[in-house]
Amino acid sequence: MSQSNGKTATSETQETSFLGQLITQQVDDSEKERFFPGMYGKYYMLAQDYLYFWMRQHTRNWSGGYWRFHHVMAAGTDTVLSGYVFPLTEEGITVQISSNYYQGEMTAQAVGITAMLFAFNHVAWIAYENNADDPIIHSLNEKYVCLKNFALTLPEAVQIFRAID
Numbered sequence: 001m002s003q004s005n006g007k008t009a010t011s012e013t014q015e016t017s018f019l020g021q022l023i024t025q026q027v028d029d030s031e032k033e034r035f036f037p038g039m040y041g042k043y044y045m046l047a048q049d050y051l052y053f054w055m056r057q058h059t060r061n062w063s064g065g066y067w068r069f070h071h072v073m074a075a076g077t078d079t080v081l082s083g084y085v086f087p088l089t090e091e092g093i094t095v096q097i098s099s100n101y102y103q104g105e106m107t108a109q110a111v112g113i114t115a116m117l118f119a120f121n122h123v124a125w126i127a128y129e130n131n132a133d134d135p136i137i138h139s140l141n142e143k144y145v146c147l148k149n150f151a152l153t154l155p156e157a158v159q160i161f162r163a164i165d
Contacts, residue, residue, distance in 0.1 A: 022081070022150045027069035035069050039083050039143060041136045043123045050122050051085070054115045060094040062087060062111075072150045082146035086112025095163060102163045110156040113147060114163045120144040 027035055036044035055062050065087055072082040087093070092105040095114065106114065124140040151160045 021075045022072055022146070022153065023075045024070040024072055024150070027071060027083070032069050035083060035085070038080065039120075040123055040140070043127060043136065046126060047119050047123050051115050051119045054118050055087075055111075058095055058097050058115075059111065060096065061091070062089075062093050065089065067112075068108075072146055082143040082150065084109075084113045084116040084147060097163055100163070100165050102165070104159050104162070106156055106159050106163075110154065110160055113151050113154075114160050117144060117147055117151075117160075117164050120147065 036048050040047040052064075067085045068088055069085050070083060071080045072084070073080055086108045089108050091108075093108060093111045094103075094105050095111060096103045120140050120143055124137050124144070127134050127137050127140065148161075148164075151157055154160070
């Protein structure tokens with residue numbers, strides 16, 4: 001990422017500066033039905049199914065329920081860059097991913113972000129297998145990277161990144 005602002009800065013400073021500009025906004029109930037199609041395009045049903053599958057496979061004490069939806073945006077704009085959902089619970093959720101030996105407890109928000117990162121990746125690979133030139137692949141990858149950048153700003157960043165490693 002190269003930015004020219006008249007000052008010499010390290011990449012880390014530029015990245016940290018960029019990360020500080022990401023905000024989240026809760027999605028209104030009236031907009032929830034458009035959330036997954038907006039994130040995943042024609043693959044939105046696959047993404048929803050995968051998200052629920054992932055939660056059932058990798059969490060011990062989650063058994064369904066209501067979800068909160070959030071958009072990730074650049075501060076000062078109405079442009080949605082990415083998004084995530086998470087279960088409405090105050091309790092910690094135990095996550096176990098045998099393929100990378102991760103096990104730990106996370107907040108609902110951190111689990112939701114982790115699950116969405118897995119879903120963006122999964123759906124991008126499915127889209128690639130269907131048509132390597134499909135523009136949705138680039139869109140999903142951009143949303144994945146944006147959500148990872150947002151995750152870096154959270155107190156549970158280490159757990160999220162360990163889980164997706």
